[in-house]
Amino acid sequence: xxxxxxxxxxxxxxxxxxxxxxxxxxxxxxxxxxxxxxxxxxxxxxxxxxxxxxxxxxxxxxxxxxxxxxxxxxxxxxxxxxxxxxxxxxxxxxxxxxxxxxxxxxxxxxxxxxxxxxxxxxxxxxxxxxxxxxxxxxxxxxxxxxxxxxxxxxxxxxxxxxxxxxxxxxxxxxxxxxxxxxxxxxxxxxxxxxxxxxxxxxxxxxxxxx
Numbered sequence: 001x002x003x004x005x006x007x008x009x010x011x012x013x014x015x016x017x018x019x020x021x022x023x024x025x026x027x028x029x030x031x032x033x034x035x036x037x038x039x040x041x042x043x044x045x046x047x048x049x050x051x052x053x054x055x056x057x058x059x060x061x062x063x064x065x066x067x068x069x070x071x072x073x074x075x076x077x078x079x080x081x082x083x084x085x086x087x088x089x090x091x092x093x094x095x096x097x098x099x100x101x102x103x104x105x106x107x108x109x110x111x112x113x114x115x116x117x118x119x120x121x122x123x124x125x126x127x128x129x130x131x132x133x134x135x136x137x138x139x140x141x142x143x144x145x146x147x148x149x150x151x152x153x154x155x156x157x158x159x160x161x162x163x164x165x166x167x168x169x170x171x172x173x174x175x176x177x178x179x180x181x182x183x184x185x186x187x188x189x190x191x192x193x194x195x196x197x198x199x200x201x202x203x204x205x206x207x208x209x210x
Contacts, residue, residue, distance in 0.1 A: 016054050018044050020068040023061065028106035032113055037061075059117050063125060066114050069107055070132050073097060081139060087147030088200075094140060095192055098169050103179035112177065137162055153200040161199070168195060 022043040026035050037048035037058065044051075055061040080093040100108040118126055140162040147153035172188040 015044065015046065015050075016064075017068065019046070019051055019054065019061075020065045023065045024069055024106065024110075027065075027110055031104065032109055059121065059125070062110065062114050062117065063128060066107075066110050067128065067132065069110070070135070073107070074135060077136075077139060081143060087143055087150065087152045088196075091143055091147070091196065092193075094136075094143065095169065095189070095196075098136065098166075099173050099185065099188060099192075100177045102176055102185050105177050108173060108177040112174070133166075137166060140165065147200070156200070165196075168192065 019040055022040055023035060026039065026043070037051050040046075040061075041048045041051055051061070055064060077094065077097050080097065081090050083090060083093075114129060118129055121129075141158045144153060144156065144158040144161060148155055148158065169192065172183075172191065175183045176185060176188060
């Protein structure tokens with residue numbers, strides 16, 4: 001699961017993308033409970049029936065909204081990973097993008113809701129959800145492989161290490177987004193930094209990029 005909502009950087013196509021942007025804005029401002037087809041229709045000047053024509057069900061709307069928001073963050077992630085800086089610095093940036101900003105982070109709120117609804121989803125929808133997870137996984141694996149090849153990280157099984165790291169981030173991210181008392185973003189970043197320093201033997205610990 002990834003990090004906070006980012007403002008889209010490209011012109012919205014009409015009308016599907018306009019609805020997705022409005023859905024994300026509503027979640028950020030008012031939470032998932034206030035997200036309704038009728039409310040979205042008022043935001044974008046459509047009837048709820050018109051929105052259903054494009055999405056069919058609320059579950060599909062939520063999944064497409066998540067996919068859309070991941071496209072926005074994916075572009076930011078790729079830009080961060082392409083910087084000409086040490087692999088560890090880019091790993092810090094990936095972690096910072098992955099984790100939620102804090103309690104009720106809209107993207108994580110949406111992600112958790114989509115996964116909760118996936119218990120009754122069909123195989124095609126579950127595959128689309130998995131694709132979102134794998135995009136982060138592949139980028140993390142590639143970065144680990146690069147860092148190992150350059151001697152910046154000690155030799156580890158990149159696939160297994162990436163799986164375990166994402167599980168760690170998912171656990172901490174869930175605590176942050178639900179507002180578990182005593183848990184805040186800076187504490188989580190410190191825990192993750194310590195884990196990566198110990199596991200990859202990267203030397204002196206330093207703060208992660210927020």
